[in-house]
Amino acid sequence: MRVTQAIIHLDNFEHNIYQVKNAVPAGTKLCLAIKANAYGHGAAEIARRAVEAGVSVFAVAAVSEGMLLRAAGFTNDILVLSVPGDDEIPALFEEHLTPLVFDTDFIAALESYGKAHSVYINVHLKIDSGMGRVGCYPEDAVKVAQFIRQCTYVRMTGVCTHFAVSDSTVPEHQAFTRHQISEFTGAVENIRESGINPGIVHAASSAALFLYPEARFDMVRPGICAYGYAPDSSVADSLPELKPVMELITHVVAIRSIPKDKSISYGRTWTASEDGDMAILPIGYGDGLPRILSNNLNVTINGTDYPVIGRICMDQCMVYLGKNHGVTVGDKVQVWGPGACNTAETLAAKSGTICYELLCNVNRRVPRIYIG
Numbered sequence: 001m002r003v004t005q006a007i008i009h010l011d012n013f014e015h016n017i018y019q020v021k022n023a024v025p026a027g028t029k030l031c032l033a034i035k036a037n038a039y040g041h042g043a044a045e046i047a048r049r050a051v052e053a054g055v056s057v058f059a060v061a062a063v064s065e066g067m068l069l070r071a072a073g074f075t076n077d078i079l080v081l082s083v084p085g086d087d088e089i090p091a092l093f094e095e096h097l098t099p100l101v102f103d104t105d106f107i108a109a110l111e112s113y114g115k116a117h118s119v120y121i122n123v124h125l126k127i128d129s130g131m132g133r134v135g136c137y138p139e140d141a142v143k144v145a146q147f148i149r150q151c152t153y154v155r156m157t158g159v160c161t162h163f164a165v166s167d168s169t170v171p172e173h174q175a176f177t178r179h180q181i182s183e184f185t186g187a188v189e190n191i192r193e194s195g196i197n198p199g200i201v202h203a204a205s206s207a208a209l210f211l212y213p214e215a216r217f218d219m220v221r222p223g224i225c226a227y228g229y230a231p232d233s234s235v236a237d238s239l240p241e242l243k244p245v246m247e248l249i250t251h252v253v254a255i256r257s258i259p260k261d262k263s264i265s266y267g268r269t270w271t272a273s274e275d276g277d278m279a280i281l282p283i284g285y286g287d288g289l290p291r292i293l294s295n296n297l298n299v300t301i302n303g304t305d306y307p308v309i310g311r312i313c314m315d316q317c318m319v320y321l322g323k324n325h326g327v328t329v330g331d332k333v334q335v336w337g338p339g340a341c342n343t344a345e346t347l348a349a350k351s352g353t354i355c356y357e358l359l360c361n362v363n364r365r366v367p368r369i370y371i372g
């Protein structure tokens with residue numbers, strides 16, 4: 001097996017799910033965001049432990065991700081968050097997936113497929129209360145709900161929205177989130193008053209489920225917190241203790257001496273100022289280690305931190321060991337995660353991105369090893 005691996009600590013994942021469970025009222029349904037291969041952690045294995053821990057619904061982005069969970073044997077409700085293509089409509093029906101809908105043309109296309117094949121589909125109505133992405137505007141919610149109601153083969157089993165800045169402590173953003181909650185609540189009330197049962201009402205992802213109790217409704221949709229990270233470092237202190245689930249590791253595959261004045265890697269961005277040793281690591285940006293961290297990253301070997309020197313290549317990078325280091329070929333190298341000097345969050349901050357992106361960028365060729 002390849003020596004660059006993502007160790008997935010399922011015990012930490014379970015701990016994080018329990019933190020969510022403990023935060024919300026008993027009876028609140030848990031919908032785990034498992035899109036992008038469970039944020040890089042491996043959808044089927046994460047789904048298995050999630051169900052054991054009390055998750056009853058999954059949220060994917062692509063129809064193909066929902067199909068993968070069905071192929072793995074999961075019979076749970078699966079929400080499809082992103083808008084599918086028309087040619088994916090048959091798969092939505094066949095795999096019993098639940099798309100989030102708002103566009104009446106798309107709903108009509110579902111209805112006509114259902115009618116043609118005498119098959120039914122559940123949908124959730126998506127309301128754009130301020131995210132500015134998908135959904136109908138709150139003032140159109142009743143109209144769309146009525147449109148679904150006159151369908152025979154399309155059944156509305158839920159209503160939802162998504163927040164734009166619920167992970168921010170900026171007062172203006174907090175006011176915006178409260179405004180979104182009130183817009184959404186108003187739209188749900190209007191649906192009820194029009195005589196339509198909204199079904200499962202849901203809104204809160206990781207940030208809002210902890211920070212806005214009034215946004216928990218019938219179901220919460222945690223993603224990043226289940227994988228052990230705060231949605232934004234500014235709110236980390238307001239969240240219960242979360243444990244990172246992914247540990248990205250590799251192993252030293254060669255050690256070479258570098259004489260003073262030798263340059264390292266593409267671009268010759270690092271030159272030895274004295275004689276020393278370097279370790280070769282079989283990990284690069286092709287595995288998901290951001291190239292922008294070249295000359296700006298330490299990794300942990302046997303409990304000691306060593307700097308990555310020179311450009312990070314697609315498949316390899318080099319680490320400066322100096323003299324008298326005691327590192328040998330085969331030693332484990334921790335890049336991020338439990339036990340390493342870095343977390344996906346600290347490296348994301350250094351890379352100008354968010355930990356979500358680092359986690360889901362861990363490439364397929366990195367085997368996932370499940371422990372815990």
Ligand SMILES: *Cc1c(COP(=O)(O)O)cnc(C)c1O
Binds near residue numbers: 206207225
């Ligand atoms: C990704 C996503 C979530 C989960 O968000 P986190 O910030 O990872 O908790 C919830 N709802 C929707 C619609 C999403 O796209």
